[in-house]
Amino acid sequence: MTTVSLDAARTALSSACGDVTDAGPADAVDGVPATLVARPGSTAETAAVLQAAAGHGLTVVPRGRGTKLSWGRPPERADLVLDTSRMSAVLDHAAGDLIVHTQAGTLLADVQATVGSAGQRLSLDEAVPGSSIGGALATNTSGPGRLVVGTARDLLLGVTLVRADGVIAKAGGRVVKNVAGYDLGKLVIGSFGTLAVITDAVFRLHPLPAAERFVTVPFGTAEDAAALVQTMVHAQVVPAAVEVEWRVDGAGTVGVLLGGTPTGVEARTAATLQLLGAGAEAAETPPPGWGVLPWRDDADLPEVGLKLTCALSGLAPVLDTARRAAADVGVPLTLRGSGGAGVLYGALAADAPVDAVAAVVERTRTACTAHGGSLVVLEAPAAVQAAVDTWGPVPAIDLMRRVKEQFDPERRLAPGRFVGGI
Amino acid sequence: MSGTHGTETTAGPVLGDIPPEATAATGEAGDNAAGVAAVGRVARALMPTTGVISDPTELRTYECDGLAHYRVTPALVVLPETTEQLAAVVRACAEHGVPFVARGSGTGLSGGALPRADGVLIVTSRMRTIREVRRADQRAVLEPGVINLDVTRAATGEGYYYAPDPSSQQICSIGGNLAENSGGAHCLKYGFTSNHVLGAELVTPQGDVVQLGGLAPDAPGYDLLGTVVGSEGTLGIATTATVRVVRLPEEVRTLLVGFRSTDDAGAATSAIIGSGVLPAAIEMMDALAIEAAEAAVHCNYPDGAGAVLVIELDGPSAEVQHEYDVVERLCQEHGSFELRLAIDATERALIWKGRKSAFAAVGRISPDYIVQDGVIPRTALPEVLRAIADLSSSSGVRVANVFHAGDGNLHPLVLFDDAKPGAGEAAEQVSGAILDLCISHGGAITGEHGVGVDKAAYMPKMFTDDDLDTMQLVRCAFDPGGIANPGKVFPTPRLCGEVPGKRKHAHPLVEAGLADAF
Ligand SMILES: Cc1cc2nc3c(=O)[nH]c(=O)nc-3n(C[C@H](O)C(O)[C@H](O)COP(=O)(O)OP(=O)(O)OC[C@H]3O[C@@H](n4cnc5c(N)ncnc54)[C@H](O)[C@@H]3O)c2cc1C
Numbered sequence: 001m002t003t004v005s006l007d008a009a010r011t012a013l014s015s016a017c018g019d020v021t022d023a024g025p026a027d028a029v030d031g032v033p034a035t036l037v038a039r040p041g042s043t044a045e046t047a048a049v050l051q052a053a054a055g056h057g058l059t060v061v062p063r064g065r066g067t068k069l070s071w072g073r074p075p076e077r078a079d080l081v082l083d084t085s086r087m088s089a090v091l092d093h094a095a096g097d098l099i100v101h102t103q104a105g106t107l108l109a110d111v112q113a114t115v116g117s118a119g120q121r122l123s124l125d126e127a128v129p130g131s132s133i134g135g136a137l138a139t140n141t142s143g144p145g146r147l148v149v150g151t152a153r154d155l156l157l158g159v160t161l162v163r164a165d166g167v168i169a170k171a172g173g174r175v176v177k178n179v180a181g182y183d184l185g186k187l188v189i190g191s192f193g194t195l196a197v198i199t200d201a202v203f204r205l206h207p208l209p210a211a212e213r214f215v216t217v218p219f220g221t222a223e224d225a226a227a228l229v230q231t232m233v234h235a236q237v238v239p240a241a242v243e244v245e246w247r248v249d250g251a252g253t254v255g256v257l258l259g260g261t262p263t264g265v266e267a268r269t270a271a272t273l274q275l276l277g278a279g280a281e282a283a284e285t286p287p288p289g290w291g292v293l294p295w296r297d298d299a300d301l302p303e304v305g306l307k308l309t310c311a312l313s314g315l316a317p318v319l320d321t322a323r324r325a326a327a328d329v330g331v332p333l334t335l336r337g338s339g340g341a342g343v344l345y346g347a348l349a350a351d352a353p354v355d356a357v358a359a360v361v362e363r364t365r366t367a368c369t370a371h372g373g374s375l376v377v378l379e380a381p382a383a384v385q386a387a388v389d390t391w392g393p394v395p396a397i398d399l400m401r402r403v404k405e406q407f408d409p410e411r412r413l414a415p416g417r418f419v420g421g422i
Numbered sequence: 423m424s425g426t427h428g429t430e431t432t433a434g435p436v437l438g439d440i441p442p443e444a445t446a447a448t449g450e451a452g453d454n455a456a457g458v459a460a461v462g463r464v465a466r467a468l469m470p471t472t473g474v475i476s477d478p479t480e481l482r483t484y485e486c487d488g489l490a491h492y493r494v495t496p497a498l499v500v501l502p503e504t505t506e507q508l509a510a511v512v513r514a515c516a517e518h519g520v521p522f523v524a525r526g527s528g529t530g531l532s533g534g535a536l537p538r539a540d541g542v543l544i545v546t547s548r549m550r551t552i553r554e555v556r557r558a559d560q561r562a563v564l565e566p567g568v569i570n571l572d573v574t575r576a577a578t579g580e581g582y583y584y585a586p587d588p589s590s591q592q593i594c595s596i597g598g599n600l601a602e603n604s605g606g607a608h609c610l611k612y613g614f615t616s617n618h619v620l621g622a623e624l625v626t627p628q629g630d631v632v633q634l635g636g637l638a639p640d641a642p643g644y645d646l647l648g649t650v651v652g653s654e655g656t657l658g659i660a661t662t663a664t665v666r667v668v669r670l671p672e673e674v675r676t677l678l679v680g681f682r683s684t685d686d687a688g689a690a691t692s693a694i695i696g697s698g699v700l701p702a703a704i705e706m707m708d709a710l711a712i713e714a715a716e717a718a719v720h721c722n723y724p725d726g727a728g729a730v731l732v733i734e735l736d737g738p739s740a741e742v743q744h745e746y747d748v749v750e751r752l753c754q755e756h757g758s759f760e761l762r763l764a765i766d767a768t769e770r771a772l773i774w775k776g777r778k779s780a781f782a783a784v785g786r787i788s789p790d791y792i793v794q795d796g797v798i799p800r801t802a803l804p805e806v807l808r809a810i811a812d813l814s815s816s817s818g819v820r821v822a823n824v825f826h827a828g829d830g831n832l833h834p835l836v837l838f839d840d841a842k843p844g845a846g847e848a849a850e851q852v853s854g855a856i857l858d859l860c861i862s863h864g865g866a867i868t869g870e871h872g873v874g875v876d877k878a879a880y881m882p883k884m885f886t887d888d889d890l891d892t893m894q895l896v897r898c899a900f901d902p903g904g905i906a907n908p909g910k911v912f913p914t915p916r917l918c919g920e921v922p923g924k925r926k927h928a929h930p931l932v933e934a935g936l937a938d939a940f
């Protein structure tokens with residue numbers, strides 16, 4: 001595009017939204033330089049920005065707080081970064097109804113502070129510190145609490161979206177039960193900004209538990225870990241989380257969170273200690289690493305971050321295969337995640353040779369898919385991203401392409417970032 | 423309006439003819455007869471003769487679902503036994519441009535399974551195998567015609583159950599539940615069908631078989647499954663469902679609490695929800711609903727109650743004891759005059775019998791009635807119930823309330839006698855005014871019965887044209903030909919334009935070299 005049309009695009013964007021600047025190096029999206037940054041302050045401004053971008057053929061990458069912008073594949077182009085950070089208000093907390101309505105650029109932590117003052121919480125764990133609501137939805141991050149309360153799809157009640165063509169649409173509503181119309185919220189969760197820009201969202205809330213206790217027990221083998229997880233998920237103590245951590249040095253821990261009333265938690269902790277047997281210990285505070293993704297957040301030298309899923313009965317073979325695959329190529333591997341929900345995260349060192357990473361990914365992916373799950377490379381140095389199939393096989397990819405084609409026929413929202421090159 | 427129940431499903435149309443906005447949904451008999459015949463030939467080649475119905479008398483058995491005043495005789499009915507047969511029939515429909523409608527058990531209350539006069543009704547009642555209950559995975563894999571309650575029956579031996587429990591659970595199918603995102607009394611704590619369906623095999627409107635989700639969570643890519651659940655059969659037909667089964671709780675306590683008024687019972691409900699206690703269920707019945715239930719099943723609810731709450735607490739015993747103490751205190755603070763705790767399974771069953779039979783029981787006190795389904799914020803319960811009472815007294819139309827109070831999901835039963843001239847219309851007006859109340863309180867026009875043909879005309883009251891247009895982009899992606907349950911959910915269909923092409927490359931401007939300098 002010529003300078004003239006860049007100027008024209010800048011002018012059009014500036015009349016759509018008061019806050020438009022030239023992008024700097026820090027605005028690059030996973031290594032892809034951006035040209036302009038717009039910070040709309042409302043849904044209407046977001047719509048005007050997207051209309052202007054459409055009029056000038058600009059590709060657009062939505063950005064929350066930029067904490068996970070390196071997830072997924074790098075976009076093909078990033079003409080315009082649409083930054084939601086000026087849309088950072090909690091619009092309404094209806095404590096008696098246990099719902100919250102918030103703008104998408106709001107920090108998850110700020111939402112928690114607001115609803116926390118009424119003894120409530122939005123049961124989305126902050127897997128990556130500093131996340132915005134929009135970013136957490138678009139990447140579908142989750143943490144230990146997913147075991148009982150589920151993930152974003154189980155908590156989101158309503159959503160406002162702006163389409164690539166600037167049309168504003170909402171779906172769902174402000175009540176906990178509602179089956180009127182298609183549930184577009186589910187569609188944008190985990191869509192990595194490729195379908196629409198989320199501008200606000202309504203969530204159901206849960207009461208904060210009065211008491212919490214963590215019980216941990218060491219394990220030595222994948223089979224032991226899986227057996228401990230099975231014990232907990234079939235018990236009637238209703239754990240809020242069942243986590244598995246397998247460190248590089250081979251030390252393994254199963255961690256269980258119990259939340260509820262003080263007397264209830266005391267009795268359930270005693271029952272859990274009994275169930276888990278020798279070596280189990282209870283504590284008031286979480287064990288180290290609890291709820292934190294296992295890879296180091298280093299923009300210059302990112303570690304390889306993997307997400308593994310499987311049916312619960314596949315936990316032992318998946319843990320075992322991943323660990324053997326890493327050992328066979330001499331690369332240290334940390335595994336951590338919601339074992340009780342069939343979700344694990346893996347971290348491989350940033351300097352691991354590309355071939356070695358590819359071998360670990362391939363062998364582990366085979367084990368995951370054999371047990372009904374998948375393996376996704378969420379984060380990796382550019383050389384690794386170029387050499388491995390980061391998303392892996394995606395059933396129903398044709399239907400997904402058709403959805404993208406309907407929502408964004410010109411492929412202007414974060415093109416190339418998502419599965420199958422979407 | 424939602425679900426008119428005569429006492430008999432064979433009763434003639436109660437509210438007159440299908441309204442104009444619904445006729446677009448039903449098609450004309452005889453249209454595309456050649457296409458229908460071609461689909462019939464494909465079906466006959468694949469299925470036993472009893473699996474393909476074209477005899478007019480037999481076809482009429484399928485003319486309505488639970489919303490019996492809409493009736494349309496389908497052009498053809500097929501009852502496939504396998505995914506392959508079902509997909510072949512759908513492929514034939516696509517090839518010949520013949521609309522199709524899926525049907526499970528036909529208990530839907532919004533006309534979702536209302537047939538097309540020019541189309542094929544695809545019934546899943548011969549696909550009723552529970553493929554697996556996988557205890558280690560806490561999942562069950564089901565064919566679409568499996569009856570909801572049978573899942574729990576198959577899992578209890580393993581200490582598990584299927585949580586979503588619509589009152590129709592003895593007859594409704596998992597496929598219908600999936601399509602409607604059905605709820606039930608215990609969804610307050612455990613969530614709706616969408617929270618429990620983790621995978622599905624879907625036959626798309628082109629007849630392709632795709633797997634969405636599965637045994638593991640978070641499948642990569644768009645959450646198409648989440649969009650298909652609740653889409654009322656407009657995005658394809660589910661041929662298997664992988665569902666979560668839930669560990670049976672250590673303890674269950676069922677309480678029946680009598681109040682003088684719905685105001686008090688509503689305030690108690692709000693107080694319980696606000697206190698941080700999350701019961702498995704909080705259901706409310708008002709005096710008229712109690713009267714009907716007493717007449718039908720002699721459930722022996724408290725004398726003189728203006729409203730009762732059925733509250734169920736479940737979980738680890740140590741937590742249930744605490745919750746019980748809180749609930750008892752809050753009920754007393756809000757004017758309860760009697761609280762009964764079921765001490766055994768028989769007593770518990772009796773408490774639930776009154777609640778679960780309430781819809782049918784209303785037939786004892788009124789020849790006809792409309793089942794409405796709307797949602798309000800839970801804190802608005804007392805106010806909205808009072809407004810409904812005012813509507814009832816000013817119009818002279820009786821309204822019985824029996825509903826999922828904990829979720830704010832109202833089911834007002836609007837009573838009338840169709841033999842009296844104008845009574846049906848008056849009832850319809852009250853029923854519509856109740857929906858308007860829900861909307862004006864920030865609620866929803868349906869909490870679990872779906873939009874179907876019945877409420878398509880109400881969608882614009884809740885959503886803008888742009889909202890509906892955007893939803894239909896999904897429809898166009900799945901069903902560009904518009905043959906899957908056409909005319910349901912949306913008041914006006916969206917023209918999908920060209921059938922989605924294969925363009926997967928860069929933006930055309932980039933390809934043309936016009937926009938590459940950016
Ligand atoms: C231990 C640890 C390690 C981490 N490692 C990394 C790492 O290696 N690399 C890294 O980048 N981050 C990492 N993170 C941070 C992760 O930053 C975030 O996960 C966060 O949730 C994203 O929120 P955000 O607002 O920053 O989203 P962003 O990063 O701004 O965006 C994330 C994605 O969502 C899309 N998006 C954002 N907002 C919207 C919206 N309103 N509508 C539609 N789409 C939207 C974006 O286009 C993008 O695809 C790590 C965090 C921790 C704790």
Ligand SMILES: Cc1cc2nc3c(=O)[nH]c(=O)nc-3n(C[C@H](O)[C@H](O)[C@H](O)COP(=O)(O)OP(=O)(O)OC[C@H]3O[C@@H](n4cnc5c(N)ncnc54)[C@H](O)[C@@H]3O)c2cc1C
Pocket residue numbers: 487488523524525526527528529530531533534535546566587588589590593594595596597598599600601602603604605606607654655656658659660661781782870871907
């Ligand atoms: C007495 C009574 C009580 C009820 N109580 C409740 C309640 O408590 N909660 C509640 O939510 N509902 C309730 N309902 C409504 C109804 O039972 C539910 O909507 C149920 O899920 C419908 O299941 P079905 O098998 O009868 O579906 P049908 O009525 O046959 O079909 C319903 C819809 O699903 C579609 N469909 C059916 N099978 C498939 C498939 N395999 N794939 C794709 N689409 C399909 C149909 O096209 C139609 O749109 C009640 C109904 C009655 C009569």
